[in-house]
Amino acid sequence: MSDRKEQFLTLQGQTSPYPYLIDVDRAEGLYIWDKSGKRYMDMIAGVAVNNIGHNHPKVVEAIKQQVDKHLHVMVYGEYIQDSQLALARNLASVLPDNLHCSYIVNSGTEANEAAVKLAKRYTGRQEIVSCRQSYHGSTHGSLSVTGNETKQSGFKPLLPKIQFIEFNNIDSLDVITEQTAGVILETIQGDAGLIKPTQEFIEAVRRKCDETGALLIFDEVQVGMGRTGKFFAFEHYGVIPDILTLGKALGGGMPIGAFISSYKIMNTLTHNPVLGHITTFGGHPVICAAANACIDVLKEEDWISQAESKGQLLENLLTDAPGVLEIRRAGLFFAIELGSVERVQAVVEKCLKQGLIGFWFLSTPTAFRLSPPLSITENELKEAGKIIIDCLT
Ligand code: PLP
Numbered sequence: 001m002s003d004r005k006e007q008f009l010t011l012q013g014q015t016s017p018y019p020y021l022i023d024v025d026r027a028e029g030l031y032i033w034d035k036s037g038k039r040y041m042d043m044i045a046g047v048a049v050n051n052i053g054h055n056h057p058k059v060v061e062a063i064k065q066q067v068d069k070h071l072h073v074m075v076y077g078e079y080i081q082d083s084q085l086a087l088a089r090n091l092a093s094v095l096p097d098n099l100h101c102s103y104i105v106n107s108g109t110e111a112n113e114a115a116v117k118l119a120k121r122y123t124g125r126q127e128i129v130s131c132r133q134s135y136h137g138s139t140h141g142s143l144s145v146t147g148n149e150t151k152q153s154g155f156k157p158l159l160p161k162i163q164f165i166e167f168n169n170i171d172s173l174d175v176i177t178e179q180t181a182g183v184i185l186e187t188i189q190g191d192a193g194l195i196k197p198t199q200e201f202i203e204a205v206r207r208k209c210d211e212t213g214a215l216l217i218f219d220e221v222q223v224g225m226g227r228t229g230k231f232f233a234f235e236h237y238g239v240i241p242d243i244l245t246l247g248k249a250l251g252g253g254m255p256i257g258a259f260i261s262s263y264k265i266m267n268t269l270t271h272n273p274v275l276g277h278i279t280t281f282g283g284h285p286v287i288c289a290a291a292n293a294c295i296d297v298l299k300e301e302d303w304i305s306q307a308e309s310k311g312q313l314l315e316n317l318l319t320d321a322p323g324v325l326e327i328r329r330a331g332l333f334f335a336i337e338l339g340s341v342e343r344v345q346a347v348v349e350k351c352l353k354q355g356l357i358g359f360w361f362l363s364t365p366t367a368f369r370l371s372p373p374l375s376i377t378e379n380e381l382k383e384a385g386k387i388i389i390d391c392l393t
Helices: 003-011 057-069 082-093 108-123 140-144 170-175 199-212 263-270 285-300 303-319 341-353 378-392
Strands: 024-028 031-034 039-042 101-105 127-131 162-165 180-186 215-219 243-246 257-261 326-330 333-337 367-370
Touching: 039 378, 057 082, 057 285, 082 101, 082 285, 101 108, 101 263, 101 285, 108 127, 108 140, 108 180, 108 215, 108 243, 108 257, 108 263, 162 170, 170 199, 180 199, 199 215, 303 326, 303 333, 303 378, 341 367, 341 378
Parallel strands: 127 162, 127 180, 180 215, 215 243
Antiparallel strands: 024 031, 031 039, 101 257, 243 257, 326 333, 333 367
16 A cells, blocks of 8 residues: 555544545546546535536636635624624625525535534524435534434434434424524435425415424535525425525535525524534634635536536437436436445445546445535546446446
8 A cells, every 4th residue: 555545544533434536636527537647527516515616717816816805804803803693684685685694604514514403592492304315414402303324323422302203294394492592304205216396385485484483494515506406405395494594505615605584683692692502613704715605606607507408418318328217317417326225335336446436325225325526527427427337337
């Protein structure tokens, strides 16, 4: 084993038993190059992060400009900072009226932690309802609302008073009551292997929240920012949450999370107790500059509106490929169902050898994921399709 690999495996904490071990040199657009000069098509976009491609020049330029002005100057929420304010304005410009007040944090899991706290604080209630097979993050609070026993085992006790409903089962909604502070769900379940809500289900959840006074939280950490063919996945259903959480692609390649609500709801965090959520680095000016540029790019380019047709193109190519049992897809987010863990493993490894990065789902081992940058071209999609078919054969 090379020194670098050995150091990576021993000096850097590891939780993945099968790390990919690509030794990264540089990245641009759809591609990552390793130190030997091998080029990879990044068909997962760093797990739904690089929606506008790697190292988008406008993001890089915005970062450089901000670096020349100032880095961290103060903890979140005390000083007025250009890039923070610009990001808040830009987010408000692409969101409905009741989602105009954003609080920027450091990651998706922190956004969900804070969203759950906000629901409790606003309603004065203690119970949270989530969905089975959901993924909301790896810290204690988010893990508590993650509907995955295996992930939770080994870390108990977790947060009390969490109940789980079944995604797309309207009959299970009775657990949402006047005791419920918030209902958190991924608008489209990602890690469950890409499960879309039925229109009836998502409307019924909204109705139940309205009837009981519980706040509806949509976690769009993975499916937001154009991934599914709309800026936000909830736009497909015309159902608007009380709190929205974002992360991943929002930062244009930089680490970020956001929880977003109305001023009225958000403002309850300023008293009883004061400083209801605190972060030193949340809203870091360089990261906000990157996120702001990322939103600009998504507004300027046609990529979001092309996500559906591009997704359909790749789906058509792969539908009849050997061993493909089902393709579940939303825009440019795919779960390719092969029905066998071993087959997924073999195909993903073969693709990697041929210079194409696919990836597993945390809790759906019989399918593999594809979530390429939205900026991918039709020719690149055709080339990727050819490689994947070859690896499936
Ligand atoms: N929520 C969803 C739906 C996710 O997919 C993820 C990460 O994959 C998270 C939350 C956690 O985000 P992070 O890894 O930035 O903490």
